[in-house]
Amino acid sequence: MTPRAVLIGPPGAGKSTIGRRLARALDVEIFDTDAAIERETGKTIPEIFAQDGEPEFRALEEDMVRRALIEQTGIVSLGGGAILSDATRDRLVGHTVVYLEISVAEGLKRTGANTSRPLLNGGDPRQKYRDLMRRRRPLYRKVATIRVRTDGRSPARVVQQLVTKLG
Ligand SMILES: Nc1ncnc2c1ncn2[C@@H]1O[C@H](COP(=O)(O)OP(=O)(O)OP(=O)(O)O)[C@@H](O)[C@H]1O
Ligand SMILES: O=C(O)C1=C[C@@H](O)[C@@H](O)[C@H](O)C1
Numbered sequence: 001m002t003p004r005a006v007l008i009g010p011p012g013a014g015k016s017t018i019g020r021r022l023a024r025a026l027d028v029e030i031f032d033t034d035a036a037i038e039r040e041t042g043k044t045i046p047e048i049f050a051q052d053g054e055p056e057f058r059a060l061e062e063d064m065v066r067r068a069l070i071e072q073t074g075i076v077s078l079g080g081g082a083i084l085s086d087a088t089r090d091r092l093v094g095h096t097v098v099y100l101e102i103s104v105a106e107g108l109k110r111t112g113a114n115t116s117r118p119l120l121n122g123g124d125p126r127q128k129y130r131d132l133m134r135r136r137r138p139l140y141r142k143v144a145t146i147r148v149r150t151d152g153r154s155p156a157r158v159v160q161q162l163v164t165k166l167g
């Protein structure tokens with residue numbers, strides 16, 4: 001058993017939104033690792049970051065992704081930073097991995113008013129988002145088997161393209 005597709009990309013790329021809609025279009029289940037971690041721990045992600053620290057969150061995330069890749073058969077949406085883990089990148093080999101691409105400007109717009117993303121809080125969000133993309137872009141590209149641009153495209157349009165690409 002293997003997921004139909006795994007969605008990756010930075011905050012605001014649409015992993016949760018597109019994931020939900022793509023799953024509906026394909027009539028499969030959606031499994032969002034961020035939501036699953038919150039369910040399993042009974043804490044929100046900002047609470048985990050604040051109380052336990054990012055390394056603890058990354059460990060929970062790595063294990064959640066490991067299990068999802070074994071157990072899920074629908075669409076799996078990963079947290080934005082999940083691909084930072086070497087083990088996770090290794091485990092993604094052989095899967096259908098969709099990179100939802102987004103520009104820094106558009107990513108900032110989509111995440112702007114929202115404070116539920118601990119990594120973008122505090123300091124200058126623009127600089128933080130840029131730094132994050134500089135570090136992650138090569139990793140997203142490396143593990144992706146399909147890339148889709150999301151700038152200036154409605155979720156419906158992105159989903160439509162993905163349905164075509166996934167066959
Ligand atoms: N193609 C799109 N066009 C316009 N807005 C979008 C698009 N995709 C998502 N959005 C909007 O952008 C915001 C962020 O999307 P979403 O939460 O799905 O991103 P995410 O990749 O799951 O982010 P995170 O990594 O923080 O979980 C939401 O308000 C969503 O409605
Ligand atoms: O980009 C990131 O590192 C994160 C993205 C979110 O999906 C969450 O997994 C968390 O807020 C960390």
Ligand SMILES: [Mg+2]
Pocket residue numbers: 015016017034
């Ligand atoms: Mg999300």
